[in-house]
Amino acid sequence: MIVQTAFAANAQEKALSIRDLTKDYPGVRAVDAVSFDIDRNTVHCLVGENGAGKSTIVKMLTGALAPTSGSMAILGRTYEPDSTQDARESGVGTLFQELHVVDQLTVLENLTLGMEASRFGFLVKSDLEGRVVKTLAAIEPTIDPKARVSSLSVAQKQIVEIARAASSGASIIIMDEPTAALSEREVERLFGVIRRLRDSDVTVIYISHKLDEIFELGDNVTVMRDGKHIATKPLADVNGRPELIEMMVGRAITHDYEPRGDIADNPVLTVKGLTNHLLKDVSFHVKGGEIVGFYGLVGAGKTEVARAIYGADKADGQIDFKGRKRAASPKEAIAAGIALVPEERRTQGLFTELAIRRNIPIMNIRKLASFGVFQDEREKEVAREYVGKLGIATNSIEKYAEKLSGGNQQKVVLSKCLFADADMLLLDEPTRGVDVGAKSEIYDLIRDLANNGRAICIFSSELEEVLGICDRVFLMYDGRIQAEIKNGTEVDIPHILNVVTGGGGENK
Amino acid sequence: MQRRNVLKAGLLATTLTFVGGAGAFAEDGKRIAFFVSDLSNVFHQSQAAEAERYAKEKYGAEVVVFDGQADSAMMTQNVDQVVAGGFDAATLHIWDAEAATPGVEDALADDVVMTSFFSPITDTGIPTARSDEAAVSFEMGAQMAKAWKEAHPDKPIVMVQLGWPNHTEVNSGRTAPFAEGVLSVDPDAENLGALDSSKGQEAAKQIIVDLLTQRPEVNLIYSEASNLTVGTMAGLAQLGRGKFDNGKPLTEIVASVDFDSVEFEQVYDPNSSLKVSMGLPPVETAQGRIDLIMDVLDGKVQSTSDTAEEFFYKAYTVSYWSMPKEEAEQWLKDQFGG
Amino acid sequence: MTDQAVAGRRLAKQDNRLSDEMFITSLVAGAAVALFLLASILVPNFFQFQNVVNLVTNNWAVISLGVGVTFLLVSGNFDLSVGGIVALSGVLAVWFAQATDGANALSSGWGMPTWLAMVCALIGAMSIGAVNAAFVVALRVPSIIVTLGTMMLARGIAQVVTQGSQRNTNLPADFGTLGNMTMFGTSIKLPVVLMATLIFVAVFVERKTVFGRLTYLIGANPVASRLSGVDNARHVVKLYLFSAVMAGVVGILLASEFKSGFSNRGTLMEFDALVISLLGGVAIAGGFGSVIGMFFGAIILATVTSAATGLVLSPDWQFTLKAIAVFIAIMAQTWALARRHAG
Incomplete structure (x- = not known):
């Protein structure tokens, strides 16, 4: 390793060099003049908080996005992919979080898919099969090439995808959170595969929130923060998790949390031992008038907690809301006074092809009906009322929800919950994709609702958001609540980051 | 085993x-x-x-x-x-x-x-055995044309057939000879041709209603199967037609195929416009x-x-005009055992 | 005047815009009228009031089926079983009502009084709807597959009961009453009046009731509707039962009109019902469409059929003409909607 770093001056020896790479979105600079090199045949890790710019860099590397400015080079040659197909042909393969294997085909057919040689439209047998079988055997001999992919585990499917990238001649393989859905044993096996890849002339760019994995697997690490490049160095030179976390966080997170009074003594919601395919023994309580946050990285189980309380997913364990037993369906939850703002606004929260006014009353639609007959005029009144109250920027309540900006869409979703007269609001990523102005309006609204006695749970992967408005915060990792912290000015941010990246935690 | x-x-x-x-x-x-x-x-x-x-x-x-x-x-x-x-x-x-x-x-x-x-x-x-449908169809056509001309010498004959226009045997045994029979009596008769009723009695009814609304002058109808005739008569009834006045044609005359006990009532009812049917024995x-x-x-x-x-x-021409009611009744008994 | 009041007034003004559904519906209605006028020019004697009446009275059966099919389509589900149910319920009604002492198997039945035979036949129709609902909702089999299966199942049972042909003898005298009862001293029959009533009720339910609203929501976004507290499963079950009962009533009325239970009755009616719904602007993916649009879709198809009959066109030409009309109508809608959204 160290020997290679010594030759770093020679760009042709670099698997990938990035120079002044910048990506602008309207109003936001997602990646800001980033430059670093990736050595050949290493596992190069990319870390940073949510929103640090990692995925934007990955998208530019795979040709899914074009940089605003800056350049990339593979082995010294300029690299400007204009599509993922183009990137693949230039030797950059990607293992996405969602798998792209075809379940109905065999492993072998999947491996050769899209690579079949053909002449006049007819498939021609070639040495392709032999080559891919060899590649697969080299990285994971236990997978039978003739097995149907549907019979494989998620981990095995991932390996098939890796083998496909490797056998198509990829010299760089990008892996974005590959262990999110894997068990510990499967993770070990994947690491074995990655090491074998590295030893067979492949460079791996590895992105993960789990810092332990990075220390175990990585050769070098690049840290990003707020779209900027912070450091690139060999992991051997990193002084353990604390140094890495410090680089990731940098400054103290600014948050304008003010302790609030008016919190009831008795819990309105008590959850005990919530367990399902992802959650493990989750227990907590929420009081009326309280804003509680659930903070964790992608896949930590935040959304699952929200959905279980809401009756949208099955789970074992006890949920007690104001003396009522758990809801078996969202319908029951709403009837009990719980409303959810779902994680995916456009696909789960809104009817994008319907007008604003038709969206707002949905969660409590019978309130606008007498004897089953819908009162159209009442609906319009209600819609105008909420458009005014929440400041939804639109010229008509007949406008399709689709045509609104993210922030205004989210306000429509919040209007739905408010119209449902909920006593408890579950807000899953309430400000994702929302511009700064709308964000602070939504925060004000949340505080307002809590001040009026409602219990609020915020499920977020943005630390700043959670520390900005929550009274108490549960830190989640791997389906468990690892720690509970009381918000205040002396919050230990490195500790929080340590806990949510798998550093273990104890109640504080 | x-x-x-x-x-x-x-x-x-x-x-x-x-x-x-x-x-x-x-x-x-x-x-x-x-x-x-x-x-x-x-x-x-x-x-x-x-x-x-x-x-x-x-x-x-x-x-x-x-x-x-x-x-x-x-x-x-x-x-x-x-x-x-x-x-x-x-x-x-x-x-x-x-x-x-x-x-x-x-x-x-x-x-x-x-x-x-x-x-x-x-x-x-x-070799193929067929009943002599053509002769019967011809005779029915001729009888109907004659009856119409006697009752309404001033109204020109306009005929139509309901059945399977693309079916060779139906055409040679029913559609074509029927038209020839009509033309043998009145060479000036107009033949609108055959309409596809293969979907069954509802289709026949719909066609009759549509057709006779737009062409009320149609007066000889050959409904080429007994189940189609059910639809044909229902369509005529809906338009207020389908009637005779004590043996005298009013608006049209209908012929059918596959004479059975249901048609027996109508053919020998002097107030129904279904008057002839091919008896397949x-x-x-x-x-x-x-x-x-x-x-x-x-x-x-x-x-x-x-x-x-x-x-x-042999096939039979069961007709209000040429076969007495008792004979038709006996025919049904002989052929179908009552 | 406060700012809010001004804003409110401005909002109210914008809100009188025609919704997309109304836009498409008026487009379809306009197309139906235009087509009728075109046919009036091309076909002698086409332009008369009786012909307009015929367009509706000739198609009461398929329009009635179209109501259930439209509701299901709007909720994002297919129902291809209605044609089969028409055959089944008709055959069952006849079989149950036939006297027990017939000369052969096809002329003897269960000897029930007419009303009881019809009620039992309706239960038979409903049970097909229940099978649809069970497989679509509980087992989550795609509705197009389930109802394709029950289409064949229903017709299959009808064929077994009629031994592949029909039952039309040995029926009580009053069996034909319902299907042939004329109304208000005109030649218009009870089934046509029932269809008209059904259309009015359906439009009211669709436009004015919570039930109608929920149907659209489920079709527009089933995930969001569930998370918004809608019991999707229960609603879709109701829709399948409704559609099956409507098809059952149509089958029974047809059986009564012709005094026969015919196992091939209603062949391809499920496709006609689907085609008129699509012609009427119902989105095949759900969440969009209207009963009144479906009605005018039926009128478009009926106009083409009627004109072709008046011209005594050969079956091949009739079929081609219908196909062209359907194709043009659906393309025109897609185009008009896209333009409207772009504009």
Whole structure:
């Protein structure tokens, strides 16, 4: 390793060099003049908080996005992919979080898919099969090439995808959170595969929130923060998790949390031992008038907690809301006074092809009906009322929800919950994709609702958001609540980051 | 072994319906396979019973009835059973001639005598038995034209047919001769042509309503099957037509095919416009089919020819004008056993 | 005047815009009228009031089926079983009502009084709807597959009961009453009046009730509707039962009109019902469409059929003409909607 770093001056020896790479979105600079090199045949890790710019860099590397400015080079040659197909042909393969294997085909057919040689439209047998079988055997001999992919585990499917990238001649393989859905044993096996890849002339760019994995697997690490490049160095030179976390966080997170009074003594919601395919023994309580946050990285189980309380997913364990037993369906939850703002606004929260006014009353639609007959005029009144109250920027309540900006869409979703007269609001990523102005309006609204006695749970992967408005915060990792912290000015941010990246935690 | 035989017997029982003593082989008589498209139909029941009786009495031959169960695949399969079953001859009733052709050719190669009923089997050239529908259709057309001209000499005849415009046998046996019959009486009659009613009685009703609204002058209607006639009469009723005034035509005259007890009431009702119907006799049909097959076996008719030879047997013109009511009643009794 | 009041007034003004559904519906209605006028020019004697009446009275059956099919389509589900149910319920009604002493199997039945036979036949129709609902909702089999299966199942049972043909003898005298009862001293029959009533009720339910609203929501976004507290499963079950009952009533009325239970009755009616719904602007993916649009879709198809009959066109030409009309109508809608959204 160290020997290679010594030759770093020679760009042709670099698997990938990035120079002044910048990506602008309207109003936001997602990646800001980033430059670093990736050595050949290493596992190069990319870390940073949510929103640090990692995925934007990955998208530019795979040709899914074009940089605003800056350049990339593979082995010294300029690299400007204009599509993922183009990137693949230039030797950059990607293992996405969602798998792209075809379940109905065999492993072998999947491996050769899209690579079949053909002449006049007819498939021609070639040495392709032999080559891919060899590649697969080299990285994971236990997978039978003739097995149907549907019979494989998620981990095995991932390996098939890796083998496909490797056998198509990829010299760089990008892996974005590959262990999110894997068990510990499967993770070990994947690491074995990655090491074998590295030893067979492949460079791996590895992105993960789990810092332990990075220390175990990585050769070098690049840290990003707020779209900027912070450091690139060999992991051997990193002084353990604390140094890495410090680089990731940098400054103290600014948050304008003010302790609030008016919190009831008795819990309105008590959850005990919530367990399902992802959650493990989750227990907590929420009081009326309280804003509680659930903070964790992608896949930590935040959304699952929200959905279980809401009756949208099955789970074992006890949920007690104001003396009522758990809801078996969202319908029951709403009837009990719980409303959810779902994680995916456009696909789960809104009817994008319907007008604003038709969206707002949905969660409590019978309130606008007498004897089953819908009162159209009442609906319009209600819609105008909420458009005014929440400041939804639109010229008509007949406008399709689709045509609104993210922030205004989210306000429509919040209007739905408010119209449902909920006593408890579950807000899953309430400000994702929302511009700064709308964000602070939504925060004000949340505080307002809590001040009026409602219990609020915020499920977020943005630390700043959670520390900005929550009274108490549960830190989640791997389906468990690892720690509970009381918000205040002396919050230990490195500790929080340590806990949510798998550093273990104890109640504080 | 035992089980397999049982299974085989079960299979046979589902494809063959033995009328009369099964397994009792005639000593020196011939074994004839008698196909019907659908044994649940009264016409075919009568036909099958008569064929069995007539063949035994006149020729000492044994008839085995093959039920097509209104399923053209079943009819095709039954052709293969003929060779396997060691029959001397078969008279087929097949809906999908194309599909049955290979089976028929195999049977011919095995010296099994083949004849067909109603439609020729593609270009196999086997003789075909048909009822003489054309003569009846012609006569019905002529009678209707005459009755109309007598009642309304000033109103020109406009005729239409409801049925299967693309079906060769229907055209040659019903549509075309009917029009010729009408034209033989009134050469100036206008023929609108045949309309597709293959979807059934609702379609027939809809067509009648649409057509007669736009062309109220239509006055001779040939409804080429009895179930279509139900729709035709319903459509006429909806338009306030379909009536006679004590035997005198008012707005139109209707002809049908496949005279049965339901039509009997209407044809002999002096106030209904359904006045004639083609009587297809199961008795003569069965006899004609058996006679033809025996003629081929006896060498009187060639077993195949370049274009299929057609042999006609009698069909009846059941008519308000030319067949007394009692005779029609007796006819129904004779043909269908009451 | 406060700012809010001004804003409110401005909002109210914008809100009178025609919704997309109304836009498409008026487009379809306009197309139906235009087509009728075109046919009036091309076909002698086409332009008369009786012909307009015929367009509706000739198609009461398929329009009635179209109501259930439209509701299901709007909720994002297919129902291809309605044609089969028409055959089944008609055959069952006849079979149950036939006297027990017939000369052969096809002329003897259960000897029930007419009303009881019809009620039992309706239960038979409903049970097909229940099978649809069970497989679509509980087992999550795609509705197009389930109802394709029950289409064949229903017709299959009808064929078994009629031994592949029909039952039309030995019926009580009053069996034909319902289907042939004429109304208000005109030649218009009860089934046509029932269809008209059904259309009015359906439009009311669709436009004015919570039930109608929920149907659209489920079709527009089933995930969001569930998370918004809608019991999707229960609603879709109700829709399948409704559609099956409507098809059952149509089958029974047809059986009564012709005094026969015919196993091939209603062949391809499920496709006609689907085609008129699509012609009427119902989105095949759900969440969009209207009963009144479906009605005018039926009128478009009926106009083409009627004109073709008046011209005594050959079956091949009739079929081609219908196909062209359907194709043009659906393309025109897609185009008009896209333009409207772009504009």
